[in-house]
Amino acid sequence: MDIATILSILDATIRLSTPLLLACLAGLYSERAGIFDIGLEGKMLAAAFAAGAVAAVTGSAWMGLLAGMAVSLGTALLQGVAAITLKGNQLIAGVAINMLAAGMTTFLGQTWFGQGGRTPPLNEGGRFSVITLPFASELSGVPIIGPIYADLISGHYLLVYIGFIMVAVTAYVLYRTRFGLRLRAVGENPKAVDTAGISVVALRYQAVIITGLLCGLAGAYFSIAQGSGFGNNMTAGKGYIALAALIFAKWKPVPAMFTCLLFGFLDALQIRLQSARLGGIEIPVQAIQALPYVLTVILLAGFIGKAVGPKAGGVPYTKER
Amino acid sequence: MSARRPIPRWADIALLPAINLILAFLVSGLVVLLVGENPFHAIQVIIYGAFGYGDGFGYTLYYATNFIFTGLAVAVAAHAGLFNIGGDGQAYVAGLGAIVVALALDQTHWLLAMPLAIIAAGAVGGFWAFIPGYLQAKRGSHVVITTIMFNFIAAALMVYMVNRVLKPATTMAPESATIAVPGRVPQLRQFFSFFGYSPVNLSIVIAIAALIGVYFLVWRTKFGYAMRVLGANPTASRYAGISNSKMIMITMTISGALAGMVAINEVMGVQNRLVLDFVAGAGFVGIAVALMGRNHPIGILLASLLFGALYQGGQELQFVIPGITREMIVVIQALVILFTGAMEGLFRPTLERAFMLYTPEHKTEAVAVSTAKTES
Numbered sequence: 001m002d003i004a005t006i007l008s009i010l011d012a013t014i015r016l017s018t019p020l021l022l023a024c025l026a027g028l029y030s031e032r033a034g035i036f037d038i039g040l041e042g043k044m045l046a047a048a049f050a051a052g053a054v055a056a057v058t059g060s061a062w063m064g065l066l067a068g069m070a071v072s073l074g075t076a077l078l079q080g081v082a083a084i085t086l087k088g089n090q091l092i093a094g095v096a097i098n099m100l101a102a103g104m105t106t107f108l109g110q111t112w113f114g115q116g117g118r119t120p121p122l123n124e125g126g127r128f129s130v131i132t133l134p135f136a137s138e139l140s141g142v143p144i145i146g147p148i149y150a151d152l153i154s155g156h157y158l159l160v161y162i163g164f165i166m167v168a169v170t171a172y173v174l175y176r177t178r179f180g181l182r183l184r185a186v187g188e189n190p191k192a193v194d195t196a197g198i199s200v201v202a203l204r205y206q207a208v209i210i211t212g213l214l215c216g217l218a219g220a221y222f223s224i225a226q227g228s229g230f231g232n233n234m235t236a237g238k239g240y241i242a243l244a245a246l247i248f249a250k251w252k253p254v255p256a257m258f259t260c261l262l263f264g265f266l267d268a269l270q271i272r273l274q275s276a277r278l279g280g281i282e283i284p285v286q287a288i289q290a291l292p293y294v295l296t297v298i299l300l301a302g303f304i305g306k307a308v309g310p311k312a313g314g315v316p317y318t319k320e321r
Numbered sequence: 322m323s324a325r326r327p328i329p330r331w332a333d334i335a336l337l338p339a340i341n342l343i344l345a346f347l348v349s350g351l352v353v354l355l356v357g358e359n360p361f362h363a364i365q366v367i368i369y370g371a372f373g374y375g376d377g378f379g380y381t382l383y384y385a386t387n388f389i390f391t392g393l394a395v396a397v398a399a400h401a402g403l404f405n406i407g408g409d410g411q412a413y414v415a416g417l418g419a420i421v422v423a424l425a426l427d428q429t430h431w432l433l434a435m436p437l438a439i440i441a442a443g444a445v446g447g448f449w450a451f452i453p454g455y456l457q458a459k460r461g462s463h464v465v466i467t468t469i470m471f472n473f474i475a476a477a478l479m480v481y482m483v484n485r486v487l488k489p490a491t492t493m494a495p496e497s498a499t500i501a502v503p504g505r506v507p508q509l510r511q512f513f514s515f516f517g518y519s520p521v522n523l524s525i526v527i528a529i530a531a532l533i534g535v536y537f538l539v540w541r542t543k544f545g546y547a548m549r550v551l552g553a554n555p556t557a558s559r560y561a562g563i564s565n566s567k568m569i570m571i572t573m574t575i576s577g578a579l580a581g582m583v584a585i586n587e588v589m590g591v592q593n594r595l596v597l598d599f600v601a602g603a604g605f606v607g608i609a610v611a612l613m614g615r616n617h618p619i620g621i622l623l624a625s626l627l628f629g630a631l632y633q634g635g636q637e638l639q640f641v642i643p644g645i646t647r648e649m650i651v652v653i654q655a656l657v658i659l660f661t662g663a664m665e666g667l668f669r670p671t672l673e674r675a676f677m678l679y680t681p682e683h684k685t686e687a688v689a690v691s692t693a694k695t696e697s
Contacts, residue, residue: 036465038406038465038469078659081664082659082663082664083663085666086663086664086665086666086667087666088662088663088664088665088666089662089663090663091404091406091465092404092608092612092658092659092662092663093659093662093663093664095406095605095608095658095662096655096656096658096659096662096663097655097659098655099605099651099654099655099658100652100655100656100659102648102651102655103648103649103650103651103652103654103655104352104648104652106646106648106651107352107645107646107648107649107651107652108356110646110648111356111644111645111646112356117646117648237473240469240470240473243466243469244466244470247466284481284485286477286478286480286481287477287481289477290473290474290477290478293470293471293473293474293477294470294474296466296470297456297462297467297470297471297474300456300460300462300463300466300467301456301460301462302460302461302462303460309463
């Protein structure tokens with residue numbers, strides 16, 4: 001494998017990791033606040049559809065992004081009402097959200113655009129274009145650093161950079177702010193937070209809102225950055241991989257980034273290679289596809305390290321009377 | 322208003338699900354209105370498509386067969402306090418067990434092949450649920466997350482198995498060899514011409530047997546009692562001398578085996594070969610069915626018929642009203658799950674209050690005391 005091939009695989013890794021990363025960070029806020037979120041997939045799918053549809057109608061990528069975030073936020077709040085206010089089963093709420101998004105996007109897509117659930121292809125303005133960082137072309141001649149800077153770091157969509165910036169932001173918010181401390185506390189011991197006079201309900205809603213907004217970014221990335229328009233079931237289970245990554249990263253922002261890069265790399269690899277050989281034994285491409293899930297199961301089982309989620313996760317908080 | 326009294330049993334098992342179902346239909350109806358179609362016409366089409374003629378009714382029963390199996394799978398796990406979200410994957414890999422037995426014995430007779438295929442499919446499906454059960458029981462990993470992961474692992478595994486192992490060299494399509502006629506599960510239309518060309522087959526008898534079997538297992542055996550104790554209070558069951566980890570593993574295996582029966586219906590009764598994605602989301606419908614049916618076999622039977630009718634009627638719908646695609650059914654299904662499973666808190670408190678208002682105070686006291694006595 002030459003340097004150009006390696007660079008192109010790594011470049012694809014970054015592109016494929018971004019939606020995982022955004023969704024993973026989205027899930028992090030919810031789950032750290034004590035709300036299990038298996039509805040990441042549904043929120044992303046709804047956002048991808050809304051972004052694709054609005055961008056196609058208005059011709060503006062920014063309007064699309066806004067619509068995607070709004071729809072994802074609305075979906076997150078619906079899930080929040082079920083999980084927080086009505087004290088319903090969070091897991092079932094997540095399943096319902098995923099199914100609702102899968103049904104609604106295809107149904108509305110077909111009814112509104114009549115193209116088998118797809119939204120019309122986007123023209124130039126309806127889609128985000130790649131950003132070339134300063135001095136990319138000037139530096140590309142420099143050996144090693146040049147191609148890495150010009151091909152790998154420069155030339156991605158805005159949402160890619162937002163995704164990676166969000167890692168730092170999340171780490172700061174979570175560990176260096178009052179809100180972050182309270183967020184972590186409410187996921188571990190909501191009663192203590194309540195006793196301290198802080199509203200558990202308000203905190204959890206704030207977390208769910210952030211989750212909704214970030215899922216909106218992740219979803220929009222599919223239809224108006226990476227792709228040009230929405231396609232049926234466009235997120236294709238990426239929300240579940242993001243969930244796996246979140247667990248794999250033990251609910252921490254920086255490890256989440258590395259896990260998403262790893263899972264993105266596996267994805268890039270399986271697209272590139274139809275099958276790989278390792279010491280004479282053929283590794284089927286399906287094995288690489290299944291690897292993120294297998295790794296997560298192994299980690300969850302505690303065979304390599306141990307993933308223990310927030311203690312109060314999944315339990316609705318009931319104030320004592 | 323001080324103490325909250327539980328609503329009467331009939332309201333809990335019939336009224337509440339009915340209200341939630343009506344709400345789900347109302348919201349879906351609004352969506353239909355929103356896209357400029359007539360929801361009442363849509364309901365008419367669905368009802369006619371599902372029950373109005375032999376073929377349609379046959380298809381309704383065929384879908385219901387799958388949903389009974391997956392609904393029971395979710396319900397059995399739920400009684401032990403486990404949420405098995407992996408019915409899809411368990412049913413999918415069970416196809417391997419079914420097809421191997423079916424292809425090996427397809428020259429003999431279905432009366433020999435079918436029972437062995439049931440065992441094989443049940444074993445494979447059960448195994449696929451046993452692993453998450455084991456990991457939950459012994460390693461403490463959450464069964465919901467592991468079963469989700471196992472759905473995806475199953476999908477990857479099956480693509481490999483169908484394309485690389487089961488596909489005969491002569492066929493292009495990703496599917497196994499076809500089961501010869503003697504090994505196929507007989508169609509009901511062979512006995513009743515009423516069913517036209519619909520694929521409803523004798524697997525429905527297995528489904529009914531499974532309903533009865535689950536009833537006896539859960540409510541009439543020591544094992545079922547232990548299961549329900551575990552579901553109600555794991556600490557109490559441990560103190561009662563029940564091995565929680567053993568119960569979790571066995572319950573998950575039974576749950577997976579039930580989901581695996583979908584493979585008998587699809588592989589041996591309908592497709593006559595193993596195709597990709599033959600489960601088609603039936604595992605997730607099972608969640609709606611179990612929630613709707615309150616984890617009870619009678620409820621599951623009714624809910625399966627309802628969803629069977631919706632799936633068949635939904636097919637019909639997109640032919641008659643081109644503005645509405647069958648994904649509308651997925652929306653209804655999602656809303657049912659949302660309202661009955663996650664948003665129960667929407668109506669239950671109101672109902673509780675309503676029942677307290679309309680019942681004289683001393684009478685509710687008496688009812689509360691008597692139910693407390695019978696339950697203890």
